[in-house]
Amino acid sequence: MDYRKAFEEIVSQQLARVERLKKDTEAVDYKKLDCIRIGIIGGDGIGPAITAHAQRILEELLKEPVKAGKVEFKVIDGLTIENRAACGKAIPDDVMEEIKSCHVLLKGPTTTPRKGDKWGNIESANVAMRKALDLFANVRPVKIPEDDIDWTFFRENTECLYAMGSQGVDISDDLAIDFRVITNPGTERIARQAFEYAKNNGKTRVSIVTKANIVKKTDGKFLEVCKKVAEDYPGIEVDDWYIDIMTAKLIDPKRRSQFQVLILPNLYGDILTDEAAEFQGGVGTAGSANIGNRYAMFEAIHGSAPRMVEEGREMYADPSSVIRAAAMLLSHIGYQKESDQLAKALDICTVTEKKIQITGKPDGATGAQLADYILETIRSLSL
Ligand code: IPM
Ligand code: MG
Numbered sequence: 001m002d003y004r005k006a007f008e009e010i011v012s013q014q015l016a017r018v019e020r021l022k023k024d025t026e027a028v029d030y031k032k033l034d035c036i037r038i039g040i041i042g043g044d045g046i047g048p049a050i051t052a053h054a055q056r057i058l059e060e061l062l063k064e065p066v067k068a069g070k071v072e073f074k075v076i077d078g079l080t081i082e083n084r085a086a087c088g089k090a091i092p093d094d095v096m097e098e099i100k101s102c103h104v105l106l107k108g109p110t111t112t113p114r115k116g117d118k119w120g121n122i123e124s125a126n127v128a129m130r131k132a133l134d135l136f137a138n139v140r141p142v143k144i145p146e147d148d149i150d151w152t153f154f155r156e157n158t159e160c161l162y163a164m165g166s167q168g169v170d171i172s173d174d175l176a177i178d179f180r181v182i183t184n185p186g187t188e189r190i191a192r193q194a195f196e197y198a199k200n201n202g203k204t205r206v207s208i209v210t211k212a213n214i215v216k217k218t219d220g221k222f223l224e225v226c227k228k229v230a231e232d233y234p235g236i237e238v239d240d241w242y243i244d245i246m247t248a249k250l251i252d253p254k255r256r257s258q259f260q261v262l263i264l265p266n267l268y269g270d271i272l273t274d275e276a277a278e279f280q281g282g283v284g285t286a287g288s289a290n291i292g293n294r295y296a297m298f299e300a301i302h303g304s305a306p307r308m309v310e311e312g313r314e315m316y317a318d319p320s321s322v323i324r325a326a327a328m329l330l331s332h333i334g335y336q337k338e339s340d341q342l343a344k345a346l347d348i349c350t351v352t353e354k355k356i357q358i359t360g361k362p363d364g365a366t367g368a369q370l371a372d373y374i375l376e377t378i379r380s381l382s383l
Contacts, residue, residue: 003169003177010164014181021185024134027293028103030333035069038329039102041076043125045304047108050319053371054106054326060375061330061338071333074102081111081304085119090128099129104329105297108322109304123166126299130157135290135297136186137193138269139328142276142286148257151276152203154194155269157290159186160218162266182218182265184225191229193291194263198236203260206230208240209268222265243268250275277301285350287324289332296332298325308360318358319367320350323374345377353377 030036040055042048055073065071078095091099099105110126113119129135138155159181168178191208198206208226210219223240230238241249243264249255250272264272277286283302290297300321308314323346330339349355349370356365356373365373 003171006167006169010167010179014163014183018183018185021183021189024293025189030103033103036071036104036333037074037102038071038333039074039076039099039105041079041099041105041107043079043108043110043304044081045109045111045306045309046314046317047110047300047304049314050300050317050322050367051106051108053319053367054322056371057323057342057374057378058106058326058330061342061378062335065335074098076102076105079107079110079125081113081119084122084125085113088120088122090123090125091132096132099133100295103295104333105295106322106326106329107297107299109300109302111304111306121166127162127165129297130290131163133290133292133295133297134158135292135295137190137289137291138266138273139193139197139289139291140269140273140277140286140301141328142273142280144280147253147279149279151259152197152201152261153269153273153276154190154197154261154263155273156186156190156222156264156266157269158266159183160266160268180215180218182221184221187222187225188229191226191263194261195229195233195236198261199233203236205237205239205258206233206261206263207246207259208238209243209246209262209264209272210240211243211268212240213242219265226263243272247272247275250279273301281351284318284321285324287321287326287328289325289328291332296329298329298332300325313361315366315368316358316360316362316364317367318360319370320346320358323371341378341381342374344381345374348377349373 040051042051062071076098078092083092112124113122136158138157140153142151161178161180163181164179168176170176194206208223210223212219212223274283277283280286286301288299288301302321308317327339327342356369358364358370
């Protein structure tokens, strides 16, 4: 393809998108819905196994609203790498239709094809879903009480290098160019989410993370728009950091407990949240919310671990991450009490009491045993 044409196309696509974003400012109010439909997407590898445990816990916690017809579940199959590769689409059309018939989604991991592997050049299902449902805020909490760490990352989820990740251009055999997109409305909405969260949760400090000294246009814009939004929140202290030094400061014991809420463009957020989750016990322990105005999707942040399935070990896979995601889902749709119960039970079962241990192998507990333990703990908490 002529690269000038390719660039022109990208520019007009993004200009149209900016206009759409400017108009789309109204968020769904779950209280006004007659029935909230929760889609359960197993995904690939260990996904269906661990997601089933989270579903069982959600069904138990939402027993009453389900009986009253206020909540319903829908299991969505077909978001597997085999099916996606066969259709040549990141999300096959029929699966997308089912997804869009739900209000919120709980999703297991989906395999991301890599350049040159057997699945061909299809876009990541994660990225495609974030874009198609416009899930612009990727909210990732990390808590380590004994180190006084309580961070909430607000990673922008639809722009930066991810926006055009599959639309880069090979200019010649020797030259490839990718495109990075940052927009005013796209930055403003993630910044508002972060500041609103800070305001509503008693947080006193928000840190903006960029590399605006080097990436002057896009990161420059991100920083400028975040600072503008900050003016509406005079009670909150705001600082800005470059991503390299922030990566270092997250391991500085004197500094790290001072961070509270962090806002980042997509790729820096992707990287920093893996680092942060590692301190808490690894990506297997962290949950992640992907929030848009119309839809929201909650997911495990780890991969699909195909090797565990090949070796017949999926029943030993740790479901904590997707169960954490389920707790975030409950809070998002207005079931705060149930969300708190589940989060507390998770802390007891996987951090403080930890009567059973998951190792990923037959010498450890199964995911089903952990789910039973969590359910028992929830019951004992409500006595
Ligand atoms: C994440 C993951 C995804 C991302 C991958 C699986 C596409 O790393 O959710 O952080 O890069 O966003
Ligand atoms: Mg990641």
